[in-house]
Amino acid sequence: MNPDGPGVNPDEPGAPVTMVGVIPFLLAGLAVLLAWVAPGLMARQKRFRRAPRASLVAWQAVSLGGILAALAAAPATLPLLLEGEDALERTELVAPAVLLSTAVLARVLYAGHDVGVRLRRVRADHRQLVDIIATHERDRVRILQHPTPTAYCIPGRQARVVLSQGVLDALPADQLEAVVAHEDAHLRARHDLLLEFFAVVHRAVPAPLRSDAALSEVRLLVEVLADRAAVRRSGEVATARALLALAGSRTPEAALGVGTTAPVRLRLLADGPPHPVLPAVAYTYAALAGTLPLVLLAAAWT
Numbered sequence: 001m002n003p004d005g006p007g008v009n010p011d012e013p014g015a016p017v018t019m020v021g022v023i024p025f026l027l028a029g030l031a032v033l034l035a036w037v038a039p040g041l042m043a044r045q046k047r048f049r050r051a052p053r054a055s056l057v058a059w060q061a062v063s064l065g066g067i068l069a070a071l072a073a074a075p076a077t078l079p080l081l082l083e084g085e086d087a088l089e090r091t092e093l094v095a096p097a098v099l100l101s102t103a104v105l106a107r108v109l110y111a112g113h114d115v116g117v118r119l120r121r122v123r124a125d126h127r128q129l130v131d132i133i134a135t136h137e138r139d140r141v142r143i144l145q146h147p148t149p150t151a152y153c154i155p156g157r158q159a160r161v162v163l164s165q166g167v168l169d170a171l172p173a174d175q176l177e178a179v180v181a182h183e184d185a186h187l188r189a190r191h192d193l194l195l196e197f198f199a200v201v202h203r204a205v206p207a208p209l210r211s212d213a214a215l216s217e218v219r220l221l222v223e224v225l226a227d228r229a230a231v232r233r234s235g236e237v238a239t240a241r242a243l244l245a246l247a248g249s250r251t252p253e254a255a256l257g258v259g260t261t262a263p264v265r266l267r268l269l270a271d272g273p274p275h276p277v278l279p280a281v282a283y284t285y286a287a288l289a290g291t292l293p294l295v296l297l298a299a300a301w302t
């Protein structure tokens with residue numbers, strides 16, 4: 001009779017892998033789930049756009065959770081190596097996990113460097129150009145002598161809010177105030193850093209698994225947040241009219257503008273605040289996605 005119970009004799013070839021041996025695979029599966037499957041499904045849940053802050057937290061948690069799960073796969077195999085005599089046999093479990101964690105770490109670091117350097121260079125060049133050709137209004141506001149209504153901000157330490165003469169001519173004072181409030185909200189809340197984080201994650205994920213819809217969705221959510229700030233300063237009507245006036249206006253690369261995605265944002269303004277259940281669901285989902293990789297890693301070590 002087998003003293004260890006049926007099917008768990010470690011001396012027998014093909015003995016079942018213990019729970020500890022399964023955890024690295026669970027982490028690898030979770031990484032794929034959070035990096036590939038979840039973003040596609042989340043981008044389709046359009047009702048959560050009405051709770052932009054909670055949704056952005058959920059998106060961040062899923063992105064971080066995916067990276068954490070992949071990075072945790074290697075340390076989760078360490079208990080297998082430390083288990084003793086059969087450690088060599090276990091290396092076939094350890095090697096793929098170490099490979100996954102190392103590859104993801106390398107991709108995240110490279111993407112972080114690449115995206116960060118490029119964004120800062122483009123913004124610095126654009127700010128330099130704006131400072132040369134635009135007139136200084138007040139503080140960080142600059143006016144471009146151009147008839148097309150345009151408004152955007154250039155984030156960074158020397159941030160600028162750029163308005164065209166066309167937007168000054170076209171909009172009354174309250175709508176202009178809404179436009180500036182929108183851009184100020186981007187700069188104050190450092191939405192550029194948030195979007196940079198998502199751009200890095202997007203770049204780090206291998207191309208076949210990448211979700212462009214996810215990136216579009218977080219860009220939209222950031223715009224909705226800035227719209228809410230504009231509503232708080234100038235009211236719904238002025239914000240909606242300003243959005244309408246700037247609908248379709250083009251924004252330079254690496255800047256944050258008011259005009260893109262205007263039709264969806266107008267509808268969201270009209271919809272008003274969400275049912276309290278929506279943010280609660282998003283925050284719970286975020287907590288699960290963010291902590292599950294750590295729970296699995298802890299389980300591997302206990």
Ligand SMILES: [Zn+2]
Pocket residue numbers: 182183186222223226256257258
């Ligand atoms: Zn914006």
